Amino acid sequence: MSPNASDAVGRAERRDTAADVPRRRRTPVPVRQAVVLSGLAVGAVVVSAASWAGTPVTVGNVGGMVVVGLSLGAIYAVSASGLVVVYTTTGVFNFAQGAVGMYWAFVYWELRVNRGWPAPVALALVVLVLAPLGGVLLDRAVMRRLRNLPLVLQLMVTVGLMVAFMGIAATQWQGDRGRTVLPFFGHTGSFEVIGVTVTWHRLITILVAAAIALLLRLLLFRARLGVAMRAVVDSRSLAALNGANGEAVSATAWAIGSSLAAVAGILIAPESQLVVDVLTLVVIDAFAAAAVGRMRSLPWTFAGALLLGVGQQFIRRFLSFDDGFANMHEALPTILLFVVVILLPQAQLRARGVSAQLARRTLRLTDVKESTVGVAALFMLVLAWTGGTLPFTDAWSSVGINRGVTMMVTAIIMLSLVPLTGWAGQVSFAPLAFAGVGAVIFAKITGDTGSAYGLVLAAALTAPVGALMALPAVRLQGLYLALASMAFARGFELLFFTQTAVIDPNRGGRQFAPLSIGGWELTGTGRGYLLALTVVFGAMVTGLVALRRSRWGRRWVAMKDSEAAAATLGINVIETKVAVFVLSAAMAGFGGALFGLQVGTLNVLQFELLVGLPIVLLLVVGGVSLPAAALFGGVNTVLFIVIKDRWDYSWLSALEVLGPGIMAVVMVLNPAGAVAEIGRGFARFLPWRADARAAYAAEVAANREPEPGELGLSRPFTAADMVATERALSVANELARPGHDGAAAAMTVERPAP
Amino acid sequence: MTGTMTGDGRRARLEARGVTVRFGGLAALSDASVDVRAGEVVGLIGPNGAGKTTLFDVICGLRAPDAGSVVLEGADITGRSVHRRARLGIARTFQKLEVFGNLSAVDNVRVAVEMRRRWDRSPMRPLAEAAAVLERVGIAAVAGEAVAGLPTGTARLVELARALATNPRVLLLDEPSSGLDDSETSEVAGLVRSLCDDGLAVLLVEHDMSFVMDICERIFVLDFGRIIAEGSPQDVRVDPAVQAAYLGTEAAPMNGHRQAP
Amino acid sequence: MTRGDADSSRARVGPVAPVLELHGVRAGYGQIEVLHGVDLSVAAGEVLALFGPNGAGKTTTLGVCSGQIRPSAGSVRLMGTMVNGARPHALARAGVCLIPEGRGIFPNLTVRENLRMATYSGVAYARVEERAFEQFPRLAERRTQLAGTLSGGEQQMLAISRGLATDPALLLLDELSMGLAPMIVAELYERVGEMAAAGLSILIVEQFAQSVLGVADRAAVMLGGRVQQVGEPESIAAALGGAYLDGH
Known part of the structure; x- marks a missing residue:
């Protein structure tokens, strides 16, 4: 309850006598929601009618749909309820919920299948011991430090955790290989009820979910610990005033969340195969279910999950879509997530105060001159590289050049997030979706003629797509925006890039002719292309540096710091947000076109959500508000590939995923970003940064305490040292005097007369 | 108790008429009306939770009232969005600081000056003008520093400067003196008075009563979301309903003390 | 010596070991210091009322006493023991009970x-419930209702019933009367008075002096982060009007 509302509760006491009952002015929100919902219902019916597969509606079919749907929904519900319990009690939204479940499913499989443990023992060990311990460990090591960080960093760290878990599992078990996990009672164990076949596994799944629902209910409403968990949701500080230990409550929530993730992972593995990506993406289903419960209500979360499961089975059994929409059942959670986000009421502009941001070190802005110098240095370096003067044998081979191109293209796509996330504070996990749109547009328009206008068009035509994603963003803030962007990226992956009209999977060969600019021909893998990309990247960096110093840059940063205050200055918050989304999409689209030119042939896999996450993470690790961080991100992306390539150890096999994930998690320790730290260290070597040298000297001086042995020997003994020594000696004398308690003397303070 | 020092013939620049705001069916403001004239400093006082900041939110558009209207120079602006009202000349500061912590002090003000270009056609150089506003508020020395690192008092002055930079017609100040030391407070008082001499209308919420009593020509007293008294500082000080509201006595009944507009 | 003897002798001798003692406490939020050296003590069995205008630091003082805010200087002693920096849940279990401003429910x-909390x-x-319902029978009728749906007065009753039913060593009340009708405030303070009579040590923070005059043994005025004056409740309250409405 907000302080205002709680005031109002009391205020009403005296109002009871007042006769006036003010009329409501605004249209009640439910009307709008009802309109949207009925529109969607009509849409669903129309789609269903149009795509009806002709499956006979028999008891067997409908019953089968319900049983399979409920068992799937039950798994989503278990995972989502872990998400909700953790989010409500700790305030951290765990994007890694699916990945955690995936990891424990692998551990279970390892024990059960590889080591041949009996199922009950393996199950008990994983679900009741290892997973809860892992949850507590995560809370202690990472999550506890997240509580007071800005939301962007909170989200990035849990996404980092998700990617890291994928990396760990892939390293440990080569998880992209398809494996089947036996259901608890073998493959075929099943029985039949009124013509509906029910496998034991599905029955067990449904029963387990029901039992978990019951246990959670009992815990949260009967046990004092559970009551304390709900109390923490209302007010963490008041719970502490009652004597409940908030840290212990949080740790319990993480233990429960982790355990529920494990249960969900183990239950779904036999249904979906034991594959890292597939199990990790269960989290999207969990998001959608939790969003139905507004991230708070467990009953609604369960309802959302069951609806989702049955809905997916309905699509699979009764509808048939063209090839392009063949993933419709997989896309259902994405669609549901988007619908819920649209139905949410408008977030109110609210004055929040800046106390949370106080006392943070702020960065000096790079100026255009510095950026130009830096970019020139980069260009010289790349020139030396392509000229073969760098002392790495393979750097200028065709493989090396191609990696350089990958580095630059990645860095350019990363740049698109600098104004959006770094300055305007809008989280987006969808840069690759925009890049994909840009690549497709370029391929369609001028890809085969090599005309450079196509690049411009790719940027210009991707921009409106950015406005499309801004639609939920302008209404919502923070977490829901992040979820919407994830749903957006996943939706594009499943429903847009799969269209043959968009990317034709049967079309082989290069879709991109060499780019021709003013008589120059640039193939997507050549040295000229790498040099051109370096110039383009440099120009974009310098442009961004100038933009950050312009009124638009200031306005975006101002809006991030306080939307309410920005609006009271006359800033149209909606217009300003849409503008930055449009800019970001255009930049990503441009980068995507350059990517297309490099790879030559487009396919669906290039623009998947999960492929995009490491890109976002590496930029954030570098420091998302700095254009230079994009170079850091690009370099690291390639570095991981190079390392993996060079040293063929099995523990490096998933480095390109593991690396960014772990780096993002470690970011908790240094939220400012790596580039800022590096910059602070290097600045004093730049001839024009006298200020940095002065700051460094001051820091060194502050860290140096005079030690008795070094006085007058390693450095001159100054008057200040003399005074300090004098004082130290007199204090020592005071304390040495017998019968004198120096500390007590210092504590004696005048007390007010009683 | 309609005694005002500015005379009754002047039209109100800003009026809030019969504003009611309810949180979940409970009234934070009920039928509250205040008005400010050009060149006048009007105080809004009342115990904790009386609804003062909520009334500010309604006036600047951050919260839609359940009933009542906001009128700027005779025109009803109740349905306008926050940024539209800002462009029409309503500026405010916040009780809990809402500065742009990642920007320098001068850039905080510059954002405001640059926005003004949207509706103010007069030629200007934003940077120079922002620096001039900082000078006027007396914090030119910290122009280049990031606001997140400034002490509260100074940050509050940055907010004041930022509000002034929009060239407002009505200025809403929410506790302008909190976090300021005595000399800063008197400087702000002097500044507010000189702004009014230039024709600005100022409505301020303040807990420092000496500040309010010194600076305001009229005072509205808000309690339980209702205006329980209105008048000159002297009148308000001795008003039994006000005494009761502040000291919690039952000297006077709470209802029936509202002034007819 | 029986327990009763010990109690009565302590009452005769007066406040030798204060239940709560603040010495030169400085504290604040981030870089903002709100308390600039607060000295305050609550003797065993004493009810101290702390008055002051908004922003004087009253709530911050309670925050320090309950462990929510760590003092940057000075000492906080609970029955003679230094408790600077103890965490709120530890202090709560040690018997410090703060009923925060604006409905502690x-x-x-x-x-x-x-x-249950x-x-x-x-x-x-069983004992908590029994005593709470005995003191506020209205709560018994609403035992299965969500606390958020209670009236303001009932919410406040629920909030203080925690203080009254758990035998704390020290009860801290923050603006109990805020937003409540005078009759309800009177009823609440009547209960507080009963607890005080039974020997509970209480620190009451109030803006409205009138409501606590019947309960307090001593009163103090806070202004600008310091305790300005300590004395008889009546004389302090008489001077308050000036503090609130003139700012002096």
């Missing part, structure tokens, strides 16, 4: 669940 828990103090649930 969990709105989404039922009345019973709210009372009070059992962290070590008192059995």
Whole structure:
């Protein structure tokens, strides 16, 4: 309850006598929601009618749909309820919920299948011991430090955790290989009820979910610990005033969340195969279910999950879509997530105060001159590289050049997030979706003629797509925006890039002719292309540096710091947000076109959500508000590939995923970003940064305490040292005097007369 | 108790008429009306939770009232969005600081000056003008520093400067003196008075009563979301309903003390 | 010596070991210092009322006493023991009970669940419930209702019933009367008075002096982060009008 509302509760006491009952002015929100919902219902019916597969509606079919749907929904519900319990009690939204479940499913499989443990023992060990311990460990090591960080960093760290878990599992078990996990009672164990076949596994799944629902209910409403968990949701500080230990409550929530993730992972593995990506993406289903419960209500979360499961089975059994929409059942959670986000009421502009941001070190802005110098240095370096003067044998081979191109293209796509996330504070996990749109547009328009206008068009035509994603963003803030962007990226992956009209999977060969600019021909893998990309990247960096110093840059940063205050200055918050989304999409689209030119042939896999996450993470690790961080991100992306390539150890096999994930998690320790730290260290070597040298000297001086042995020997003994020594000696004398308690003397303070 | 020092013939620049705001069916403001004239400093006082900041939110558009209207120079602006009202000349500061912590002090003000270009056609150089506003508020020395690192008092002055930079017609100040030391407070008082001499209308919420009593020509007293008294500082000080509201006595009944507009 | 003897002798001798003692406490939020050296003591069995205008630092003082805010200087002693920097839940279990400003209840828990939270103090649930319902029979009628749906007065009753039912060593009350009708405030303070008579040590923070005059043994005025004056409740209250409305 907000302080205002709680005031109002009391205020009403005296109002009871007042006769006036003010009329409501605004249209009640439910009307709008009802309109949207009925529109969607009509849409669903129309789609269903149009795509009806002709499956006979028999008891067997409908019953089968319900049983399979409920068992799937039950798994989503278990995972989502872990998400909700953790989010409500700790305030951290765990994007890694699916990945955690995936990891424990692998551990279970390892024990059960590889080591041949009996199922009950393996199950008990994983679900009741290892997973809860892992949850507590995560809370202690990472999550506890997240509580007071800005939301962007909170989200990035849990996404980092998700990617890291994928990396760990892939390293440990080569998880992209398809494996089947036996259901608890073998493959075929099943029985039949009124013509509906029910496998034991599905029955067990449904029963387990029901039992978990019951246990959670009992815990949260009967046990004092559970009551304390709900109390923490209302007010963490008041719970502490009652004597409940908030840290212990949080740790319990993480233990429960982790355990529920494990249960969900183990239950779904036999249904979906034991594959890292597939199990990790269960989290999207969990998001959608939790969003139905507004991230708070467990009953609604369960309802959302069951609806989702049955809905997916309905699509699979009764509808048939063209090839392009063949993933419709997989896309259902994405669609549901988007619908819920649209139905949410408008977030109110609210004055929040800046106390949370106080006392943070702020960065000096790079100026255009510095950026130009830096970019020139980069260009010289790349020139030396392509000229073969760098002392790495393979750097200028065709493989090396191609990696350089990958580095630059990645860095350019990363740049698109600098104004959006770094300055305007809008989280987006969808840069690759925009890049994909840009690549497709370029391929369609001028890809085969090599005309450079196509690049411009790719940027210009991707921009409106950015406005499309801004639609939920302008209404919502923070977490829901992040979820919407994830749903957006996943939706594009499943429903847009799969269209043959968009990317034709049967079309082989290069879709991109060499780019021709003013008589120059640039193939997507050549040295000229790498040099051109370096110039383009440099120009974009310098442009961004100038933009950050312009009124638009200031306005975006101002809006991030306080939307309410920005609006009271006359800033149209909606217009300003849409503008930055449009800019970001255009930049990503441009980068995507350059990517297309490099790879030559487009396919669906290039623009998947999960492929995009490491890109976002590496930029954030570098420091998302700095254009230079994009170079850091690009370099690291390639570095991981190079390392993996060079040293063929099995523990490096998933480095390109593991690396960014772990780096993002470690970011908790240094939220400012790596580039800022590096910059602070290097600045004093730049001839024009006298200020940095002065700051460094001051820091060194502050860290140096005079030690008795070094006085007058390693450095001159100054008057200040003399005074300090004098004082130290007199204090020592005071304390040495017998019968004198120096500390007590210092504590004696005048007390007010009683 | 309609005694005002500015005379009754002047039209109100800003009026809030019969504003009611309810949180979940409970009234934070009920039928509250205040008005400010050009060149006048009007105080809004009342115990904790009386609804003062909520009334500010309604006036600047951050919260839609359940009933009542906001009128700027005779025109009803109740349905306008926050940024539209800002462009029409309503500026405010916040009780809990809402500065742009990642920007320098001068850039905080510059954002405001640059926005003004949207509706103010007069030629200007934003940077120079922002620096001039900082000078006027007396914090030119910290122009280049990031606001997140400034002490509260100074940050509050940055907010004041930022509000002034929009060239407002009505200025809403929410506790302008909190976090300021005595000399800063008197400087702000002097500044507010000189702004009014230039024709600005100022409505301020303040807990420092000496500040309010010194600076305001009229005072509205808000309690339980209702205006329980209105008048000159002297009148308000001795008003039994006000005494009761502040000291919690039952000297006077709470209802029936509202002034007819 | 029987227990009763010990109690009565302590009462005769007067405040030798204060239950709560603040010495030169400085504290604040981030870089902003709100308390600039607060000295204050509450003797065993004493009721001290702390008055002051908004922003004087009253709530911050309570925050320091309950462990929510760590003092940057000075000492906080609870029955003679230094407790600087102890965490709120530890202090709560040690017997410091703060009823915070603006309804110290969990709105989404039922009345019973709210009372259940009070059992962290070590008192059995049956006893907490029994005493709470005995003192505020209205709560008994609403035991299964969500606390957020209670009226303001009932919410406040629920909030203080935690203080009254768990035998704390020290009760801290923050602006109990805020937003409540005078009659309800009077009823609440009547209960507080009964507890005081039974020997509970209480620190009451109030803006409205009138409501606590019947309960307080001593009163203090806070202004600008310091305790300005300590004395008889009546004389302090008489001077308050000036403090609030003139700012002096």
